[in-house]
Amino acid sequence: MKLKIAHLYVALAALTFGCKPDIKEDITATSGTANFSQYVAVGNSLTAGYADGALYKQGQSYAYPNILAQQFALVGGGPFKIPYMVDDNGIGVQNNQPVTKRILGPVTDCKGVTSLGPVFAGIPNLANLAPIPGPFNNMGVPGAKSFHLLTPLFGRPLTQGGNPFYYRMASNPGVSTVVGDVVAQNPTFVSIWIGNNDVLGYASTGGEEGGDSITSVTAYTQYLYAIVNTVTAGGAKGVIANITDVTSIPYFRTVPYNGLVLTSQAQVDALNAGYAPLGIKFNLGQNPFIISDKNAPGGLRQIKSDELILLTIPQDSIKCKGLGSQIPIPGKYVLDQTEIANIKTATAGYNQAIVTVAQQKDLAFADMASLMSSLSTGITFDGLTFTTTFVTGGAFSLDGIHLTPQGNAIVANGFIDAINHKYSSTLPQVNVASYPGIVFP
Amino acid sequence: MKKLLFFMIFLSAAGLVRAGGYQVNLIGVRYVGMGHIGTGLTMDAGSIFFNPGALSLIKDKYSITGSVSGIFSYTQFRSANAGYTARTDNPLSTPFSVFASAKITDDLSAGIGVYTPFGSSIVWGDNWGGKYLIQDIKLKAVFFQPTVSYKIGDKLGIGAGLVFAYGKVDLHRAIPVTFADGSSGQANLKGHATNWGYNVGISFKPIEALTIGLNYRSKIKMDLKDGDANFTVPSSLSANFPAGNKFDATLPLPATFSGGISYNINEKFLIGAQVDYVRWSAYDSLIFDFKQNTSSLPDSRNPRKYDNTFIFRLGGQYKASDMLTIRLGGYYDETPVKKDYENPETPDGNRIGLSAGLSIYPIEKLSIDLSFLFVNQLKRDSQYLPANFKGAYKTYAYIPGIGLTYNF
Numbered sequence: 001m002k003l004k005i006a007h008l009y010v011a012l013a014a015l016t017f018g019c020k021p022d023i024k025e026d027i028t029a030t031s032g033t034a035n036f037s038q039y040v041a042v043g044n045s046l047t048a049g050y051a052d053g054a055l056y057k058q059g060q061s062y063a064y065p066n067i068l069a070q071q072f073a074l075v076g077g078g079p080f081k082i083p084y085m086v087d088d089n090g091i092g093v094q095n096n097q098p099v100t101k102r103i104l105g106p107v108t109d110c111k112g113v114t115s116l117g118p119v120f121a122g123i124p125n126l127a128n129l130a131p132i133p134g135p136f137n138n139m140g141v142p143g144a145k146s147f148h149l150l151t152p153l154f155g156r157p158l159t160q161g162g163n164p165f166y167y168r169m170a171s172n173p174g175v176s177t178v179v180g181d182v183v184a185q186n187p188t189f190v191s192i193w194i195g196n197n198d199v200l201g202y203a204s205t206g207g208e209e210g211g212d213s214i215t216s217v218t219a220y221t222q223y224l225y226a227i228v229n230t231v232t233a234g235g236a237k238g239v240i241a242n243i244t245d246v247t248s249i250p251y252f253r254t255v256p257y258n259g260l261v262l263t264s265q266a267q268v269d270a271l272n273a274g275y276a277p278l279g280i281k282f283n284l285g286q287n288p289f290i291i292s293d294k295n296a297p298g299g300l301r302q303i304k305s306d307e308l309i310l311l312t313i314p315q316d317s318i319k320c321k322g323l324g325s326q327i328p329i330p331g332k333y334v335l336d337q338t339e340i341a342n343i344k345t346a347t348a349g350y351n352q353a354i355v356t357v358a359q360q361k362d363l364a365f366a367d368m369a370s371l372m373s374s375l376s377t378g379i380t381f382d383g384l385t386f387t388t389t390f391v392t393g394g395a396f397s398l399d400g401i402h403l404t405p406q407g408n409a410i411v412a413n414g415f416i417d418a419i420n421h422k423y424s425s426t427l428p429q430v431n432v433a434s435y436p437g438i439v440f441p
Numbered sequence: 442m443k444k445l446l447f448f449m450i451f452l453s454a455a456g457l458v459r460a461g462g463y464q465v466n467l468i469g470v471r472y473v474g475m476g477h478i479g480t481g482l483t484m485d486a487g488s489i490f491f492n493p494g495a496l497s498l499i500k501d502k503y504s505i506t507g508s509v510s511g512i513f514s515y516t517q518f519r520s521a522n523a524g525y526t527a528r529t530d531n532p533l534s535t536p537f538s539v540f541a542s543a544k545i546t547d548d549l550s551a552g553i554g555v556y557t558p559f560g561s562s563i564v565w566g567d568n569w570g571g572k573y574l575i576q577d578i579k580l581k582a583v584f585f586q587p588t589v590s591y592k593i594g595d596k597l598g599i600g601a602g603l604v605f606a607y608g609k610v611d612l613h614r615a616i617p618v619t620f621a622d623g624s625s626g627q628a629n630l631k632g633h634a635t636n637w638g639y640n641v642g643i644s645f646k647p648i649e650a651l652t653i654g655l656n657y658r659s660k661i662k663m664d665l666k667d668g669d670a671n672f673t674v675p676s677s678l679s680a681n682f683p684a685g686n687k688f689d690a691t692l693p694l695p696a697t698f699s700g701g702i703s704y705n706i707n708e709k710f711l712i713g714a715q716v717d718y719v720r721w722s723a724y725d726s727l728i729f730d731f732k733q734n735t736s737s738l739p740d741s742r743n744p745r746k747y748d749n750t751f752i753f754r755l756g757g758q759y760k761a762s763d764m765l766t767i768r769l770g771g772y773y774d775e776t777p778v779k780k781d782y783e784n785p786e787t788p789d790g791n792r793i794g795l796s797a798g799l800s801i802y803p804i805e806k807l808s809i810d811l812s813f814l815f816v817n818q819l820k821r822d823s824q825y826l827p828a829n830f831k832g833a834y835k836t837y838a839y840i841p842g843i844g845l846t847y848n849f
Contacts (some may be wrong), residue, residue, distance in 0.1 A: 020515040020528070021835040023820055029524065104677065116677050383573030383828035384617050392737075394617060413522075428524030431570040437619040440675035 029074040032425030034237050036072035039080065040137050040187040041065030042149065042178070042231060044197050045402060046411075047140025048165070049082075053118070053399040054101035055128075055142055055165060056090025062405035062435065065138050065191060067412035071427045072189070080137040083169040085128040089121045091164070092399075093143070098124040102398040104391075104440055110320035116440075118398040129164045134171055135185050139178055141166045145197045145215060146223035149178040150230075179230045190231050190238035191415065193368070195220060195350045199343050200246050200401070206310060206332035207339035214342060217349030224350075228357050239364035239419050242351040244372035247308060247340055250390035251400035255309040260287040260324050271325055282325075289324035291334050300328040308335040311390070311400045364422030366415045381410065382433035394437050405435040462721055462747060462777050463561040463580055463787055464695070467536045470508040470812035470842035474798015475756025476770025478715040480654040481701030483598075483644065485846050486540035489554035489588045492642035492654040492701070493600025496542055496590035497550040501806075501848035504552075507539040508810060508844025514836060516563070516788050520570055521822065521831035527569045534562040548592040550600075557583050558658075559608070559694050565785060572615035572625065574828055575786040582608040582663070582694060586640060596647065602640040606694065608663045609633035612786075616682075618674050618737075626675070630688060630729060632668020636661050638694075650705040660696040660723055665689060670731055672738075681737035689730045693723035695747075701754075712757040721747035721777035744827055745784070747777040756796070763805075768798040768812070776821070783823035788834040790821035798842075806849045812842040 041047050041063075048055055049063025060066070060082050069080035085091065089100035102118035109115070141148070142165045148154045154177070155170035156162030162174070170176045171184065182190065198220055201212030215223075232238060246252070262268050262284055271282040278298050280290070288302040289309065303309070313333040317323035335343070351369060358365040371379075375395055378387045386407070387393040390400055395407035403411060413429040420427055469487040472479040479491030486504035488495040516529040542552030559582040567576050583606070590600030611631035618626040638661035644654045666689050672682035697720070703713030724747040730740050756770025774792040783789065798812035818836035 019837065021517045021820075021837045023517055023519045023526070023833050023835050106677075380827075380829040382570060382830050383825075428520075429522040431520065431523040431525060433570055433573050433615075434568070436623040437617055437625075439619045439621050439623075441621070441677045 028426065029071075029428055030426045031075035032420070032423040034419065034423035034425055035188040036075060036077035038078055038186060038188045039065075039069055039072055039190070040182050040185050040231075041068075041140055041191045042182055042227065043140040043191070043193040044144040045140065045142035046196065047191075047193055048138065048142050049140070049408070050092075050142045051397040051399070051402045051404065052101040052103070053094070053099065054090035054092030055085055056101050057084050057086075057088050059090065059101070059397075060084055060138070062408050063138060063140065064403075064408045064412040064415065065140065067408060067430055068191065068415055069137065071412075071416060071430065075425065075427065081135070082138045083132060083134065083136045087125055087128065089125065091124050091126075091128045098126065098129075100124050104398065104438065110316040129168050131168045131173065134169055135181060136169055137185070139182050141178060143197060144178065144194065145201065146194050146220050146227065147215070149194065149227050150223060152177050154178065179227055182231045183234060186234055187231065187236045190236050191241070192228060192231065192238060192363075193241040193366075194227065195224070195243045195354070196246065198350065199243070199346050203246050203335060203339075203343050204251065204310065204401075206330075206334055207336075207342065208332045211332065214346045217346060217353070220346075220350050221353040224353050224357055228361055228363070232361055232363075237363070237423065239366055239415055239422070240354055240358050241366035241368045241415065242354045243347050244368050245344065245347055247335065247343055248372060248376050248388055249401055250388055250393065250396045251311045252308040252335060253388055254311050254390040254400060255313055256286075257303045257305050257307060257309065258286040258288045259309070259318070260289050261285065262287060274326070290328045291324075291336075292328040292331050293336065303329075303334065304337060306340070307337060308340065309333060310335070364418040366418035368411065368414060371410070371414050379410075382431060384433055386410065391438055398438065404437055406432055406437050409435045462695075462719075462724070462789060463559050464719065465536050465558060465560045466752075467510045467512075467814070467840065467842065468538045468556050468558065469506060469540070470510065470798060470810045470844040471506070471768070471800060471846065473510065473814050473840070473842050474768030474770060474796055474810075474812040475713065475758060476754040476772045476794065476796055478701055478703070478713040478754045478756045478770065480642070480656045480699040480715050481652050481703040481713050482654070483646075483652055485848055486542040486552050486554070487538070488590075488644075489540045489542060489552045489586060489602060490538065490556055490558070490640070491699075492644055492656045493588045493590050493602045493640055494598040494642035494656075495644035495652070495654055496552055496588060496600050497544075497548065497592035497598040498644055498646060498652075499542070499550070499848075502544045503542070504846075504848045505541045506844065506846040507537070508842055509535055509537040510812070510814075510840050510842035511535055512562075512838055512840050514838035516818075516834060516836040518571070518785060518788065519833045521824070521833065523570065525570055527565060527571070530564045530566060531562055532564065534560065536560060542588075550590045550592075552588050552590075554586045554588065554602070555583065556586075557581065561787060563786070563788070567613070567615070567627070571785045571830055573617060574614065574784060574825060574830055576613040576615060576627070578610070578612040578786055580608070580610045580692075582606055588640070596645060598644040600642055604638040604640055604659070604661065605635065606638060606661045606663065607633065607635050608692070608694070610665065610668075610692065616672065616674070618678055620675055626678075626682075627673040629671045629673075630668060630690075632665045632688070632690070634663040634665040634692075636663055652703045654701045656697075656699040656701075658697045658699075660720065661694040663692045663694060665691065667732075670729075678737065681735045683733045683735065686738075687732040690728060692727065695723045696720045709760045710757065713755070715754040717752040717754070719750050719752065719777065722749050723747075724777070743784075744782060746779055746782050748779060750775040750777045764802045766800040766808075769796070771795045778823075780821075780823045781826040783821065783834065784825045785830070785834075788836060790818045790834060790836070792816050792818045800846070806847060808846045810842075810844040810846055814838075814840040814842070816840065
């Protein structure tokens with residue numbers, strides 16, 4: 001009796017020790033009514049994985065279409081070929097010159113104060129722009145506006161006004177089009193996110209004459225229909241995303257309108273004396289910047305609290321050369337009320353067209369505009385809180401426009417939600433916390 | 442044997458017991474074998490913990506008992522939206538207890554106990570999906586309790602103990618800054634605290650075969666002062682996370698009311714039941730108050746919002762011979778954690794515990810005690826709302842225990 005019980009006890013212990021909890025798979029990934037076997041992504045720099053002011057290998061690997069493709073692979077998605085750059089410094093464009101990506105590094109300002117800020121990672125390697133053989137599943141092209149996707153001119157060499165990023169990956173530079181290269185791959189599923197640059201080009205040049213102009217809503221709508229009709233002509237299903245409010249991104253929200261800080265009464269008195277004829281007054285502490293405005297008396301005025309200053313404004317000129325105080329800030333660094341209204345009107349028009357085409361073509365609709373507005377107030381995933389604050393907000397990379405890997409994961413999850421909703425698929429989202437944020441030295 | 446079988450079936454069906462949060466109900470393997478009933482028992486010096494009032498009712502003049510358990514626990518997490526699975530890699534944790542008591546006079550007994558009624562040891566790893574909530578935590582409390590007990594007549598015992606509690610915590614959590622290799626920064630918070638509490642009880646034997654006990658163990662607020670807050674961050678951020686930083690935090694060890702009853706059906710059979718009421722609502726939030734705050738390092742406020750809970754326990758023992766006693770028991774332990782505040786730091790759920798045990802007497806008065814407890818923490822779909830972290834948790838724990846008891 002004694003022995004038997006002891007045996008039983010040992011047997012029980014041995015039996016149960018090996019057993020670990022196993023939660024039943026209550027979510028099995030399925031493709032629903034969609035077919036992800038041949039996925040092609042259509043879009044601009046956001047789709048390409050441009051980040052930190054450049055297109056570079058690691059940024060491309062974290063682009064939301066690649067994250068999506070990895071989830072599609074769980075339910076029959078095929079390989080996803082990316083037009084990788086040759087290195088991790090990559091190529092970006094600043095003032096029509098090639099540059100590398102930015103990294104955080106020490107920056108010493110005109111007053112000798114050193115702090116952490118975006119600096120170039122090195123010297124750009126132009127081999128990054130050499131043509132490479134396709135076809136490519138990620139057809140996101142940095143700089144692409146809606147109509148660019150439809151024209152063979154877009155693939156001409158840079159010297160002839162073409163786009164260097166499409167030139168290198170075009171099936172036939174100067175002859176092929178982006179949508180043509182998409183269709184040639186017989187996609188079963190497409191993602192379309194295009195239109196940001198139709199308004200961002202204007203916004204990022206301060207809406208100045210001689211700069212970029214906004215694509216009219218009528219024209220955009222026509223281009224959008226042409227793009228969607230072409231890429232879905234072969235029966236592809238897909239998802240289309242609307243355009244975020246570009247004025248809410250860090251590029252326009254980092255330099256405050258009242259960033260003119262006066263610390264001595266002498267400065268205040270001098271400025272008050274100088275601006276007395278225009279009736280502009282200054283105080284100790286924060287003051288609105290002085291900006292150029294050809295319609296204002298004397299061609300200048302104080303900036304209003306709802307007007308925006310671009311991230312690209314030379315900070316040293318503000319600190320040491322009187323920019324924004326003695327010298328008005330030129331219009332190319334400012335979005336005034338009218339320009340902001342132009343941007344918002346166009347964005348709303350584009351987004352109306354996108355919703356309509358999604359309905360007519362029976363596509364899944366990813367509401368990126370709403371996602372962006374919740375980002376403005378702060379949004380939390382897996383213990384990480386994201387905002388639109390530059391650098392520390394976590395979602396936007398060092399160019400203040402494009403996404404970090406974590407930001408791409410959030411966007412990918414938004415697309416996955418939209419796809420699951422439309423096609424009754426059960427694609428799992430990705431774990432945002434497992435993606436990197438902005439790298440600190 | 443038939444009787445025994447019936448007894449086992451009865452216990453497996455009704456044998457539901459509960460305990461939750463970071464309370465560790467493994468005080469004495471003789472008690473563990475019976476579903477951790479003890480408030481209504483007068484068995485050995487373990488009454489110092491379970492019911493100081495019962496201590497003076499123990500028949501033997503001296504009682505010494507000590508034991509140690511080994512917790513092998515496995516928790517699985519399955520993300521609700523990202524669909525991945527994570528498992529803990531917990532180290533073996535070894536709660537222990539030692540009690541000794543003596544009758545100073547026929548009516549007055551005194552004793553001392555050292556035991557570990559709270560603790561937690563969870564390792565999720567540095568790179569799992571919930572790393573920004575917790576990577577690993579080690580929490581341990583040791584109680585020292587001198588106790589006196591007085592017998593009023595033959596039927597009533599009252600007793601009280603003064604508790605000195607020592608507690609320590611050591612945890613790691615990822616912080617959202619990224620190194621060049623893509624890994625994240627890390628915070629390590631560790632420190633210790635001490636405080637006082639008490640344990641009072643009353644035990645009543647209306648007839649020889651029946652014991653009724655009531656016990657109250659006070660809340661002890663562990664106020665941790667000047668713990669070490671160390672941060673592993675990229676060097677450019679060292680000013681944002683100052684070296685040698687300190688923190689204060691408070692962790693309450695909740696009060697427990699307990700009522701128990703036991704009955705000797707005959708000379709061989711004893712059966713008992715117990716209800717514990719744990720005042721977990723004391724644990725409302727966990728706040729790490731850093732000595733040096735920066736723009737990157739505000740104080741960390743983590744809502745917990747625990748609820749008070751009941752634990753229902755049932756157990757019994759059978760003296761098979763002079764040399765062998767066998768035990769069975771079980772409990773049902775409600776989770777104190779609200780569904781929207783389930784945090785992987787203390788992954789909790791309603792628990793069913795089933796236990797068995799035995800004592801072997803190689804010589805009279807000395808027993809070698811063994812127990813085995815299996816805890817099934819039921820699958821729970823939940824989330825930690827403040828972090829938007831959703832998923833299901835499930836835990837199994839296998840807990841063997843061994844001890845010695847010498848009553849003379």
